[in-house]
Amino acid sequence: MTLKTEDLLKVIHSAGVQAAADTGNEPEPELTQPISWPITSTVGPGLEGAIACESKVGYVNGAKGWLVYRGYDIFELCANATYEEVCYLLLHGELPTEAQLYAFKKKLASYRYVNGTLRVLMGFPVEKMNPMAALRLGTNLLRQEFSFIDIDIPGDDMGFDEIIAMDDDSFAMETPPLGEKQATYEFHQQSRASHPRWGDQLHDAKGYEAAYHLIAGIPTLAAAISRVRQGHMPIEPDPHLSLSANFLYMLTGYQPSELEERMMDVCLILHADHGMNASTFAAMVVASTLSDVYFSVGSGIAALNGPLHGGANEQVLKMLEEIRSFGDVQEWLDERLMNKEKVMGFGHRVYKAYDPRARVLGPLAELLTENHEDGKSLLSIAKRLESEMIDRFGESKKIFPNVDFYSGIVYNCLGIPADMFTSVFAVARVSGWTARVLEYLKNNRIFRPRAIYTGDFGKTYTPIEQRQRRDTIQ
Numbered sequence: 001m002t003l004k005t006e007d008l009l010k011v012i013h014s015a016g017v018q019a020a021a022d023t024g025n026e027p028e029p030e031l032t033q034p035i036s037w038p039i040t041s042t043v044g045p046g047l048e049g050a051i052a053c054e055s056k057v058g059y060v061n062g063a064k065g066w067l068v069y070r071g072y073d074i075f076e077l078c079a080n081a082t083y084e085e086v087c088y089l090l091l092h093g094e095l096p097t098e099a100q101l102y103a104f105k106k107k108l109a110s111y112r113y114v115n116g117t118l119r120v121l122m123g124f125p126v127e128k129m130n131p132m133a134a135l136r137l138g139t140n141l142l143r144q145e146f147s148f149i150d151i152d153i154p155g156d157d158m159g160f161d162e163i164i165a166m167d168d169d170s171f172a173m174e175t176p177p178l179g180e181k182q183a184t185y186e187f188h189q190q191s192r193a194s195h196p197r198w199g200d201q202l203h204d205a206k207g208y209e210a211a212y213h214l215i216a217g218i219p220t221l222a223a224a225i226s227r228v229r230q231g232h233m234p235i236e237p238d239p240h241l242s243l244s245a246n247f248l249y250m251l252t253g254y255q256p257s258e259l260e261e262r263m264m265d266v267c268l269i270l271h272a273d274h275g276m277n278a279s280t281f282a283a284m285v286v287a288s289t290l291s292d293v294y295f296s297v298g299s300g301i302a303a304l305n306g307p308l309h310g311g312a313n314e315q316v317l318k319m320l321e322e323i324r325s326f327g328d329v330q331e332w333l334d335e336r337l338m339n340k341e342k343v344m345g346f347g348h349r350v351y352k353a354y355d356p357r358a359r360v361l362g363p364l365a366e367l368l369t370e371n372h373e374d375g376k377s378l379l380s381i382a383k384r385l386e387s388e389m390i391d392r393f394g395e396s397k398k399i400f401p402n403v404d405f406y407s408g409i410v411y412n413c414l415g416i417p418a419d420m421f422t423s424v425f426a427v428a429r430v431s432g433w434t435a436r437v438l439e440y441l442k443n444n445r446i447f448r449p450r451a452i453y454t455g456d457f458g459k460t461y462t463p464i465e466q467r468q469r470r471d472t473i474q
């Protein structure tokens with residue numbers, strides 16, 4: 001059967017209808033009103049339940065399984081919007097007009113070229129690094145284009161020795177050879193003139209421009225890292241393609257079909273934002289110190305890497321493959337639970353209902369695997385596992401599939417290597433991280449929760465030779 005984008009639309013539409021029927025449409029009034037600070041809230045360990053700020057970026061209702069970006073239900077956006085529109089919406093609060101979208105896309109397309117950053121990044125053994133570690137490193141290197149001068153240099157003195165700029169590849173060769181110092185000076189004068197974005201407000205890398213740069217540049221970095229890990233050369237971005245199509249093209253080396261492009265778009269939209277999750281919070285904590293957007297996003301990437309957060313999608317695929325070679329879903333599950341191990345792709349800190357993103361990704365996986373034998377067999381295992389897990393824990397512990405359960409199967413069918421799944425998540429989440437960071441900075445207050453000290457008091461210092469021998473480090 002030849003799949004069309006209309007089939008995708010139907011799937012999203014019916015997932016939305018089902019979600020609406022299952023969950024109702026009343027938001028929680030007590031959690032959707034402006035706050036008069038200070039407030040009282042019940043806080044669990046790990047800041048569970050703590051309210052740290054107000055936000056208009058997105059809303060997650062865990063009890064019902066709702067996800068809303070700037071007032072739009074996620075199903076509405078998946079069915080109608082492109083990822084670029086959603087990025088604009090998250091950052092600026094409204095869907096763009098035609099002219100705004102045109103300008104935004106043009107800007108993003110130009111920021112796909114991060115040649116200088118790639119040149120430096122590839123000096124590291126990227127092929128041997130954890131892809132998320134390489135992506136984080138690349139993000140920090142990307143910072144140097146905007147944070148052009150890292151040391152305050154008074155007046156017009158360019159301080160040649162301290163200048164660090166990654167994305168300038170070409171020195172002005174027409175300059176007569178007047179000596180290295182003079183040539184470098186002229187080059188930088190020229191760069192300054194031709195890059196108005198290196199104006200005052202962008203030296204600090206806090207602006208929206210930095211967000212655009214990250215949203216567009218990180219896919220190029222992730223794709224290049226993936227290619228090099230597979231022993232290939234990175235692929236040059238194609239400015240004529242959408243962000244999703246170009247990302248898939250740079251990752252796989254072939255131009256995706258319209259349907260594949262749309263699938264990627266839907267995946268990026270679904271992963272774009274999700275409340276105060278661990279990586280968003282990490283990014284916001286860094287921003288709240290008045291560090292900058294690049295450092296914030298770098299911290300988001302670091303937090304996302306963990307297996308309890310974004311790292312779960314890769315683990316899910318491994319787990320499904322393990323079950324396939326084991327042979328029996330029930331027996332595998334019994335053994336896993338007996339060993340007190342979690343089943344990856346299930347459960348959520350916030351959702352105590354079916355994750356709305358999994359409502360879309362499940363049927364999407366079904367569509368994609370129709371023409372994909374390996375995917376089809378993994379999907380049938382996934383469905384059996386889902387029904388076992390819901391039978392055992394749906395009612396009692398409110399455990400359902402989360403966003404990571406089906407995304408791996410979808411990415412697998414789109415030709416994305418499993419070790420890049422978490423990086424794909426990061427590519428999508430840059431829009432949410434930057435939107436929330438920039439929103440928070442408008443009313444910034446440095447994050448500073450407390451820990452309850454449960455240690456001792458009143459101890460006196462014992463000289464080292466009088467301390468009792470201990471064989472282990474405590």
Ligand SMILES: CC(C)(COP(=O)(O)OP(=O)(O)OC[C@H]1O[C@@H](n2cnc3c(N)ncnc32)[C@H](O)[C@@H]1OP(=O)(O)O)[C@@H](O)C(=O)NCCC(=O)NCCS
Pocket residue numbers: 307308309310312341342343344345346347348349350397399402403404
């Ligand atoms: C996401 C996650 C960290 C949420 O954690 P949480 O809400 O704090 O839930 P807890 O870890 O406290 O678990 C609550 C109970 O449900 C059980 N549980 C939660 N997730 C489970 C899972 N995936 N498999 C089996 N049991 C699970 C716990 O064992 C615990 O049982 P207990 O009360 O008998 O001790 C957790 O569900 C998990 O580790 N899931 C697997 C990793 C994953 O898919 N992460 C991606 C998240 S998008």
